[in-house]
Amino acid sequence: MLHPVVLSGGSGTRLWPMSRQDRPKQFLALVGDRSLYQETVLRAVGLPGMQAPITVCSEAHRFTVGEQLQAIGVASGGIVLEPVARNTAPAIALAALHAQARDPDAVLLVMPADHLIEDEAAFREAVLKAVELAGDDWLVAFGINPDYAETGYGYIRRGEALGSAGFRIERFVEKPDLETAERYLADGGYSWNSGMFLFRASRYLEELGAHAPEIVEAAGQAYAASGADLDFIRVDGEAFAASPSDSIDYAVMEKTDRAAVVPVSCGWSDIGSWSSLWSVAERDEAGNKTEGDVIAIDTQGSLIRAAERRLVATVGVEDLVIIDTADATLVARKDRVQEVKAVVDRLKAEGRTEHLSHRKVFRPWGSYDSIGVGPRFQVKRIVVKPGAALSLQKHQHRAEHWVVVSGVAEVTCDERVFELKENESTFIPQGSVHRLRNRGTEPVELIEVQSGGYLGEDDIVRLEDVYGRS
Amino acid sequence: MLHPVVLSGGSGTRLWPMSRQDRPKQFLALVGDRSLYQETVLRAVGLPGMQAPITVCSEAHRFTVGEQLQAIGVASGGIVLEPVARNTAPAIALAALHAQARDPDAVLLVMPADHLIEDEAAFREAVLKAVELAGDDWLVAFGINPDYAETGYGYIRRGEALGSAGFRIERFVEKPDLETAERYLADGGYSWNSGMFLFRASRYLEELGAHAPEIVEAAGQAYAASGADLDFIRVDGEAFAASPSDSIDYAVMEKTDRAAVVPVSCGWSDIGSWSSLWSVAERDEAGNKTEGDVIAIDTQGSLIRAAERRLVATVGVEDLVIIDTADATLVARKDRVQEVKAVVDRLKAEGRTEHLSHRKVFRPWGSYDSIGVGPRFQVKRIVVKPGAALSLQKHQHRAEHWVVVSGVAEVTCDERVFELKENESTFIPQGSVHRLRNRGTEPVELIEVQSGGYLGEDDIVRLEDVYGRS
Numbered sequence: 001m002l003h004p005v006v007l008s009g010g011s012g013t014r015l016w017p018m019s020r021q022d023r024p025k026q027f028l029a030l031v032g033d034r035s036l037y038q039e040t041v042l043r044a045v046g047l048p049g050m051q052a053p054i055t056v057c058s059e060a061h062r063f064t065v066g067e068q069l070q071a072i073g074v075a076s077g078g079i080v081l082e083p084v085a086r087n088t089a090p091a092i093a094l095a096a097l098h099a100q101a102r103d104p105d106a107v108l109l110v111m112p113a114d115h116l117i118e119d120e121a122a123f124r125e126a127v128l129k130a131v132e133l134a135g136d137d138w139l140v141a142f143g144i145n146p147d148y149a150e151t152g153y154g155y156i157r158r159g160e161a162l163g164s165a166g167f168r169i170e171r172f173v174e175k176p177d178l179e180t181a182e183r184y185l186a187d188g189g190y191s192w193n194s195g196m197f198l199f200r201a202s203r204y205l206e207e208l209g210a211h212a213p214e215i216v217e218a219a220g221q222a223y224a225a226s227g228a229d230l231d232f233i234r235v236d237g238e239a240f241a242a243s244p245s246d247s248i249d250y251a252v253m254e255k256t257d258r259a260a261v262v263p264v265s266c267g268w269s270d271i272g273s274w275s276s277l278w279s280v281a282e283r284d285e286a287g288n289k290t291e292g293d294v295i296a297i298d299t300q301g302s303l304i305r306a307a308e309r310r311l312v313a314t315v316g317v318e319d320l321v322i323i324d325t326a327d328a329t330l331v332a333r334k335d336r337v338q339e340v341k342a343v344v345d346r347l348k349a350e351g352r353t354e355h356l357s358h359r360k361v362f363r364p365w366g367s368y369d370s371i372g373v374g375p376r377f378q379v380k381r382i383v384v385k386p387g388a389a390l391s392l393q394k395h396q397h398r399a400e401h402w403v404v405v406s407g408v409a410e411v412t413c414d415e416r417v418f419e420l421k422e423n424e425s426t427f428i429p430q431g432s433v434h435r436l437r438n439r440g441t442e443p444v445e446l447i448e449v450q451s452g453g454y455l456g457e458d459d460i461v462r463l464e465d466v467y468g469r470s
Numbered sequence: 471m472l473h474p475v476v477l478s479g480g481s482g483t484r485l486w487p488m489s490r491q492d493r494p495k496q497f498l499a500l501v502g503d504r505s506l507y508q509e510t511v512l513r514a515v516g517l518p519g520m521q522a523p524i525t526v527c528s529e530a531h532r533f534t535v536g537e538q539l540q541a542i543g544v545a546s547g548g549i550v551l552e553p554v555a556r557n558t559a560p561a562i563a564l565a566a567l568h569a570q571a572r573d574p575d576a577v578l579l580v581m582p583a584d585h586l587i588e589d590e591a592a593f594r595e596a597v598l599k600a601v602e603l604a605g606d607d608w609l610v611a612f613g614i615n616p617d618y619a620e621t622g623y624g625y626i627r628r629g630e631a632l633g634s635a636g637f638r639i640e641r642f643v644e645k646p647d648l649e650t651a652e653r654y655l656a657d658g659g660y661s662w663n664s665g666m667f668l669f670r671a672s673r674y675l676e677e678l679g680a681h682a683p684e685i686v687e688a689a690g691q692a693y694a695a696s697g698a699d700l701d702f703i704r705v706d707g708e709a710f711a712a713s714p715s716d717s718i719d720y721a722v723m724e725k726t727d728r729a730a731v732v733p734v735s736c737g738w739s740d741i742g743s744w745s746s747l748w749s750v751a752e753r754d755e756a757g758n759k760t761e762g763d764v765i766a767i768d769t770q771g772s773l774i775r776a777a778e779r780r781l782v783a784t785v786g787v788e789d790l791v792i793i794d795t796a797d798a799t800l801v802a803r804k805d806r807v808q809e810v811k812a813v814v815d816r817l818k819a820e821g822r823t824e825h826l827s828h829r830k831v832f833r834p835w836g837s838y839d840s841i842g843v844g845p846r847f848q849v850k851r852i853v854v855k856p857g858a859a860l861s862l863q864k865h866q867h868r869a870e871h872w873v874v875v876s877g878v879a880e881v882t883c884d885e886r887v888f889e890l891k892e893n894e895s896t897f898i899p900q901g902s903v904h905r906l907r908n909r910g911t912e913p914v915e916l917i918e919v920q921s922g923g924y925l926g927e928d929d930i931v932r933l934e935d936v937y938g939r940s
Contacts (some may be wrong), residue, residue, distance in 0.1 A: 017783070079650055161938050295814050309843065311798040313487070313813045316806030320787070324799055328781040329792075331801055336786030343783045354781055371842045372851050372917065373779065376892070377875035379849065379917050381842050403871045403893050403919040405847035422846070424919040425871050427896065447842065447849055447919045449873040451893040 001051050002131065003077060003106050003201075004044035005095040007088060008037060008057035008065060008113040013344040013355070014273045014337065017328040018305070022357045026114035027064050030277055036326070037065070038072050038114040044109060045074055047124055051106075052077030054098055055113075056091045059083070062232050063467070065363040076231060076457040083222075083237035084217075088195075089251035090243040093208055093219035094235060107134050108204065110197040110248075118267025118281060128266035129165040130198035138260040139199040139207060140166065141253060143191025145265045149181035152194040152272060154193040156261050167257040171250055190427040193265045194269070197248065198262075218243030229468060274337040278303040291322075301334065326359040326369070361414035365390050366443070378455045382436075384409065384444040389437035392464035398452030398459060400428040401407065402436070407444035410437040420446075433463060471521050472601065473576050473671075475565040476515035477558060478527035478535060478583040483814040483825070484743045484807065487798040488775070492827045496584035497534050500747055507535070507583040508542050514579060515544055517594055521576075522547030524568055526561045527582075529553070532702050533834040533937070546701060553692075553707035556685075558665075559721035560713040563678055563689035564705060565864060566671035577604050578674065580667040580718075586750060588737025596734035599635040600668035601703035608730040609669040609677060610636065611723060613661025615735045618855060619651035622742060624663040624719070624935030626731050636732040642724050660731045665740070667718065674722065681725040688713030699938060744791040744807040748773040762794075771804065796829040796839070834937040835860050836913070848925045852906075854879065854914040859907035861935035868929060870898040872906070880907040890916075903933060 012025030026037040034042070041053050054077045057065050061079055069076050081096050092110055099106035109127060117123050130140040131391065143156045152175060159170035159254030172193065176184060184190035209216040218239055225236035253259050269280045281289035281303070286297040290298055293311050295313040302320045306312040312324050319334040332340060347355040360369040365388035372379035384390065384407075392412065402411070403425040412435040413428055420426055428434045438444040462470035475602055482495030489495040496507040504512070504628065511523050524547045527535050532551055539546050550564050561581055569576035587593050600610040613626045622645060629640035642663065646654060654660035679686045688709055694704035703903060723729050739750050751759035751773070758766055762776030769790040777794045789804045802810060830839040835858035842849035854860065854877075861920040862882065872881070873895040882889050882905040890896055898904045900922065908914040932940035 066690065211813055285649075295813055295816055297809060300804070306799075309797070313798065313800050315800070315809045315813065316803035317790070317803050322799075322801055327779070328783065329776075329794055329799055330783050330785070331787055331790065331792055332785035333787050336768070339767060339785045343765055343785065345760075346765055346767075369842075371849060372839075374851075374875055374915060378916070379841065379851070381844075381849070399893055401871075401873045403921075405844055405919065405921055423869055425895065425919075427895065445844060445847075447847070447917075449875065449895075449917045451873070451875055 001103050001106060002047065002049055003051045003099045003103065003108050004041070004053040005051055005092065005099070005108045005110045006037065006040055006044070006055045006113045007091055007110065008027065008055055008061060009085065009088070009091065010114055012110065012114065013341050015271070016278075016340055016344050016355060016468060017323055017325045017330050019203050020355060020357050022060060023064065023358055023362060024061075024114075025464065027061070027068060030271060033114055034072065035068055036116065036271065038068050040111050040113050040115065041069065041074055042072060043117060043120055044111065044122070047109075047127055048373055050109075051103070054078045054080065054095045054096050056080045056082060058085065064362060067364075077284060078233050080233045080235065083235060083240050086240065086243045086245045088248045089208065089212060089218050089246045090215050090240065091105065092197075092204065092248055094223055094240075096204050097219065098225040098233060100201045100205075102203070106201040107131065108197075108199060108201050112195045115194070115196075115268045116267075116271055118280070119265070122264055122266040126262045126266065127198065129262045132165045133162060133260050133262070134199050134203070136162075137200070138162070138166075139203060139256055140197060140260045140262055141169065141409040142198070143261040143263045144194050144195040144196045144268045146185050146190065146192055147262050149178060149185045150180055151175055151181050151191065153270075155181075155184055155190045156193050158189050158261055158263065159429055166260045169253070169261050172254050191261060192268075193249065194268055197253070203258070207252050207256045207258070212244065212246060212251040215243050215246065215251060220307060243316065245310065274303055274323065274340070276335045278321065278334060286343070291300055303334070328354045363390075364388070368448075376451060376455075378450045380450070382446050382448050382450040384436060384438040384446075386438055386441050386443060389466055390435060391460075391462040391467075391470055392433060392435040393463060394431055394433045394461050395452075395459050396431065396461075397454040398450045399430045399448040400434075401451070402426050402428065403447045403449075405445050405447060407438065407442050408440050409444045409446060410439050411435070412437070437465075447452065471573050471576060472517065472519055472641040473521045473569045473573065473578050474511070475562065475569070475578045475580045476507065476510055476514070476525045476583045477561055477580065478531060479555065479558070479561065480582065480584055482584065483811050486742070486810055486814050486825060487592045487793055487795045487800050490528060491825060493832060494531075494584075495529070497538060497740065500741060501586055501750065504542065504643050505538055506586065506741065508538050508582050508658050510581050510585065511539065511544055512795050513587060513590055513593065514540060514581065516590070517579075517597055520579075521573070524548045524550060524565045526550045526552060526554065526565050534832060536701055537834075548703050550703045550705065553705060553710050556710065556713045556715045557720045559678065559682060559716045560689050560710065562667075562718055563675065563685060564693055564710075564802055567689065567693040568703060569604075570675075572673045574672070576671040577601065578669060578671050581716065582665045582740070584741065585664070585666075586741055587737045588735075588750070589735070592734055596732045596736065597668065599732045602635045603632060603730050603732070604669050604673075606632075607670070607673055609673060609726055610667060610730045610732055611639065611735045612649055612664045612666040612668070613731040614664050614738045615733050616655050616660065616662055617629070619648060619655045620662065621645060621648055621651050623740075625651075625654055625660045626663050628659050628661065628731055628733065629806075632730055634841050636730045638721070639729040639731050640743040642719060659699050661731060662738075663719065664738055667723075673728070677726045677728070677852070680697065681715065682716060682721040685713050685721060687896045689878075726759060729888050744773055744793065744802065744810065745804045748791065748804060757819060773804070798824045833860075834858070838918075846921060848920045850920070851920040852916050852918050854906060854908040856908055856911050856913060856914075859936055860905060861930075861932040861937075861940055862903060862905040863933060864901055864903045864931050865922075865929050866901065867924040868920045868933075870894050870904075871919040871921070872898065873917045873919075875915050875917060877908065877912045878910050879916060881905070905929055905934075
């Protein structure tokens with residue numbers, strides 16, 4: 001049976017300021033209403049005979065993965081948490097072990113969580129070809145027929161044909177210079193390496209064992225010692241950390257003699273930068289792609305996104321990328337967007353936070369948005385999802401005023417437990433043990449005014465937490 | 471005696487989104503810490519023998535003018551409110567009448583409120599020359615020695631020398647095309663028309679009477695029927711509205727045979743656009759002028775302003791103007807900034823508000839900033855100045871929660887009057903008569919959460935108001 005494995009790695013720093021460490025590219029609705037991760041999952045589970053998706057992600061993104069699956073009504077085949085990042089080969093090994101535990105003959109369709117595929121029918125056809133090859137013990141890479149001489153991707157050189165399904169891989173080649181890329185394009189025998197693969201789990205583990213035994217050993221030990229925590233599979237951190245860090249390309253695909261490629265034209269993009277998002281977007285007559293509240297006067301060839309409740313106006317500009325968010329705006333030349341990483345590097349070096357999280361922060365129970373800050377106060381807009389609860393907690397240095405503006409909250413404040421409805425407020429004194437819970441079926445929204453001499457997020461003592469964070 | 475007359479007209483639409491209808495260009499700190507209006511006042515009152523400044527402004531800006539004078543510790547010589555805009559000739563007539571009422575021999579130094587002068591010593595020298603000419607009954611225009619062939623200004627052609635003080639004006643010329651402007655520059659006998667003038671009030675009114683008798687009559691009747699309202703001189707609206715709308719240039723200066731010009735090089739700029747602000751600003755090595763939190767990577771020749779608590783990052787761009795505010799961001803090519811007006815026109819046509827006011831709105835008692843909005847609620851950050859009070863008021867459709875975060879507020883709520891300190895809150899029920907007052911010496915800051923089905927600013931019944939707005 002076929003098991004989708006979605007790899008939610010990648011920090012997406014080139015898509016700053018939309019992409020932040022705690023909500024990177026794969027979880028953003030960059031094209032359409034669903035996130036790239038959601039699109040990836042739906043694309044896979046739509047294929048015939050496909051099992052529930054296995055997601056491999058970092059600890060920090062576990063609740064986001066769970067919520068995004070829930071939002072599209074897809075049952076999880078397991079959310080495997082990587083204790084540390086060790087690149088794709090060990091991550092896929094964990095997924096292979098997890099799939100095998102349920103299905104010894106599992107076939108894995110491995111997909112990065114942050115790619116776009118426009119032609120699902122073509123992709124489906126390619127998967128069927130790959131399944132055929134995997135049945136003959138091939139490890140299959142999906143190769144993308146190149147549209148142009150891209151220098152940002154690795155290439156796969158095809159060898160002899162394997163029936164009508166695909167080709168033996170002659171060799172993998174690194175990102176070429178422009179001249180070489182043009183030669184590859186003209187040659188016709190090269191594909192872009194998409195990072196998508198299909199193979200039997202057992203074959204992958206065998207080949208990994210042959211070519212990178214330390215990885216298979218570390219992943220095996222880590223998975224053997226794993227435990228379930230809520231919906232998450234938490235593998236042994238120490239064992240996994242002992243694994244070398246390596247990609248599936250280096251560790252397996254370039255070494256095995258059973259590597260095959262299925263070339264496909266499926267409107268694939270890795271959305272590696274703002275300019276590639278512009279390339280795949282539906283643009284207006286002037287070549288602009290705008291989202292949100294934008295007034296573009298005599299503006300051409302630009303990607304412009306306005307944040308909620310904000311207007312972006314442009315006059316006489318061309319070939320720009322303008323990305324506006326609640327706390328940061330990027331203005332870049334479209335052909336220079338690879339250097340957005342330099343902004344993120346600067347933010348890191350200066351110990352800032354605009355690369356880590358948005359002003360609006362997502363939590364397993366909902367979200368908060370810091371809408372106002374002063375010398376001894378902070379105002380947050382808090383949303384608690386139906387059925388959710390914040391931890392039972394207390395603060396050393398701040399008191400809180402809560403005004404409910406939507407829904408019905410259940411408030412615990414020391415000994416008292418009471419309901420707070422729209423247009424009602426309460427006061428949480430400094431040091432009191434309190435909790436906010438939503439027992440209703442609609443979200444609870446409230447305004448919190450924090451008052452005190454220190455207002456950092458770390459002034460919190462969690463006494464109890466339904467999400468295992470205490 | 472010399473009386474400065476500061477004309478606070480002009481909407482400054484080309485400096486959107488910083489300049490808005492309720493707080494246009496002249497009231498903004500565009501260069502340094504003080505507004506252009508404040509700089510204009512200080513420049514004038516620093517001259518020897520200068521009397522308190524007379525300001526002519528619109529009704530909408532009266533409190534801003536009063537506050538900005540107070541902030542620089544300058545006593546007002548009168549804030550004359552124009553009931554309707556009738557261009558400069560009638561406005562100056564009101565100021566002349568007002569000055570004459572106190573000083574029949576008043577000499578007026580007329581200055582637009584929104585110009586920049588870098589070399590105050592040169593300006594002072596020019597004023598002394600103009601005073602000398604005014605003593606001989608000349609009406610003096612200040613001409614700026616042109617630095618380059620500007621096509622955006624009118625020019626003044628000088629005639630015969632009047633001693634060493636200045637020249638008779640041969641003629642005024644309209645904004646020229648580039649070729650003509652270049653000829654003027656080469657000729658050396660032309661100055662830019664700065665819009666600044668100096669003359670005896672009586673002479674101005676005589677000449678206006680001779681060449682535009684309807685203006686003098688309308689202004690005379692309007693001023694004769696004026697009344698004082700707080701610090702403001704409120705002239706008769708109907709009488710003033712009967713005046714033709716005309717500039718001092720057309721109505722007087724081009725017609726009188728006693729027009730003189732004093733040419734001066736004083737680092738003058740009318741800051742008519744974002745590019746002219748960039749021109750006068752001190753720029754870094756890359757030719758950028760940045761304000762606020764800006765990360766500029768490989769960026770040249772640009773003007774970049776980030777709003778409070780927001781970051782603007784640029785990559786690989788040049789010759790841009792990027793102006794970021796709490797609710798709108800402009801990105802324009804520096805040589806196309808004249809067309810910013812087109813954005814404002816679009817906002818007007820669409821019935822929007824981003825050209826009318828900033829998210830933070832100034833009131834005579836302080837300010838409010840709408841920091842959060844939802845379907846049935848709004849969150850405002852309110853600052854009440856020491857000694858100030860909001861009107862005694864009530865709302866039909868909303869209740870309000872107030873949390874004081876700084877200072878001590880005096881709250882009236884129906885029959886109760888009580889103090890509210892930092893970290894204290896109260897509830898103002900829908901329909902209750904309430905008032906917020908600051909009897910302290912520090913600003914009061916509070917967070918207001920409004921709750922209700924209609925939250926428009928027009929849901930207010932003012933029962934009493936110290937600013938005469940009830």
